[in-house]
Amino acid sequence: MRLWRGRGLTLLAAALLTAHAARAVDPTQLPDPKLQARYETLTHELRCMQCQNESLADSPVDLAADLRHEVRDQLLAGKSDEQIRSWMAARYGDFILFRPRYSLRNAWLWGAPGVLLVIGALASWRIIRQRRVLLAADPQPLEEDNRF
Amino acid sequence: MNRFLLPLGLFVLLAVVLATGIRNSPEKGLIASPLLGRPAPQFSLPSLTDPARQVSSAQLKGHWYLFNVWGTWCRECRAEHEMLLAVSHSGVVPLIGLDWKDSDEDARTWLTQLGNPYQAVAIDRNGRTAIDWGVYGAPETFLVNPQGIVVYKHIGALTTDAWTHQILPRVTASASRS
Numbered sequence: 001m002r003l004w005r006g007r008g009l010t011l012l013a014a015a016l017l018t019a020h021a022a023r024a025v026d027p028t029q030l031p032d033p034k035l036q037a038r039y040e041t042l043t044h045e046l047r048c049m050q051c052q053n054e055s056l057a058d059s060p061v062d063l064a065a066d067l068r069h070e071v072r073d074q075l076l077a078g079k080s081d082e083q084i085r086s087w088m089a090a091r092y093g094d095f096i097l098f099r100p101r102y103s104l105r106n107a108w109l110w111g112a113p114g115v116l117l118v119i120g121a122l123a124s125w126r127i128i129r130q131r132r133v134l135l136a137a138d139p140q141p142l143e144e145d146n147r148f
Numbered sequence: 149m150n151r152f153l154l155p156l157g158l159f160v161l162l163a164v165v166l167a168t169g170i171r172n173s174p175e176k177g178l179i180a181s182p183l184l185g186r187p188a189p190q191f192s193l194p195s196l197t198d199p200a201r202q203v204s205s206a207q208l209k210g211h212w213y214l215f216n217v218w219g220t221w222c223r224e225c226r227a228e229h230e231m232l233l234a235v236s237h238s239g240v241v242p243l244i245g246l247d248w249k250d251s252d253e254d255a256r257t258w259l260t261q262l263g264n265p266y267q268a269v270a271i272d273r274n275g276r277t278a279i280d281w282g283v284y285g286a287p288e289t290f291l292v293n294p295q296g297i298v299v300y301k302h303i304g305a306l307t308t309d310a311w312t313h314q315i316l317p318r319v320t321a322s323a324s325r326s
Binding site: 049050062063066067070089090091092093094095 | 179180181182183249274275276279280281282284285
């Protein structure tokens with residue numbers, strides 16, 4: 001029991017430490033938990049333009065902090081997620097969005113998997129049909145062929 | 149022969165698509181500005197040299213200008229300064245500075261010691277205006293035409309190459325037309 005309690009404390013301490021580490025870059029707390037959740041999603045979806053493989057939420061640089069403030073202020077002003085994303089993209093380009101948007105320019109990229117799937121389905125359908133015809137035309141079943 | 153034609157064709161097509169992609173890809177780390185071809189962001193900020201005055205985009209309408217984002221904390225800006233002075237001496241296009249998240253005192257000292265290439269310098273203390281211009285590092289330089297449209301953006305220290313091949317032709321072409 002004592003041992004267990006000791007472990008529980010260690011776990012609690014570890015949990016608190018990691019929670020602290022997660023908040024170290026960005027201690028922002030919004031008054032409304034719903035807004036806070038949207039804030040966290042948005043800052044994770046937006047790229048830090050200076051350290052380009054990090055999100056705004058993870059980046060300690062100055063510009064990321066400024067852009068997080070911007071996200072917070074716009075959320076508090078009642079802007080929608082889409083409005084905030086567009087605001088960012090109007091300044092920094094679609095590159096700032098980790099989750100790319102559908103547009104005419106990249107439509108072929110979005111459509112390509114579907115096109116490839118259709119091509120694959122057509123090809124396999126043709127192969128299956130050809131094999132079926134061959135099988136029907138075969139006068140000797142496979143088992144008989146294999147006899148010594 | 150015929151059965152190899154389709155895969156070969158697909159391979160050539162793929163090679164062409166990838167080759168054009170690689171050839172047209174910008175230098176690593178340089179991101180095309182969505183501002184190109186769009187109106188320059190509006191701003192009205194206190195002037196560094198005369199805090200009682202404002203520097204605003206409205207005043208700049210009607211002629212070409214180079215909008216240069218800098219700060220005394222930025223080492224590349226120090227390297228760029230000689231080039232800016234040369235641009236200023238040429239008298240081809242005025243330089244408008246944006247002192248980005250800097251100390252006014254440091255910035256004034258910098259200009260007195262190194263020379264002031266700017267026609268006016270706006271103070272962007274909180275960095276809001278730089279964000280409106282999509283700036284993600286200093287120095288960055290934008291060329292804005294008399295209609296207030298951003299026509300060119302240079303990322304990093306301004307180079308002689310960018311000046312002679314990108315900026316000068318645009319400004320002089322418009323000057324000879326009018």
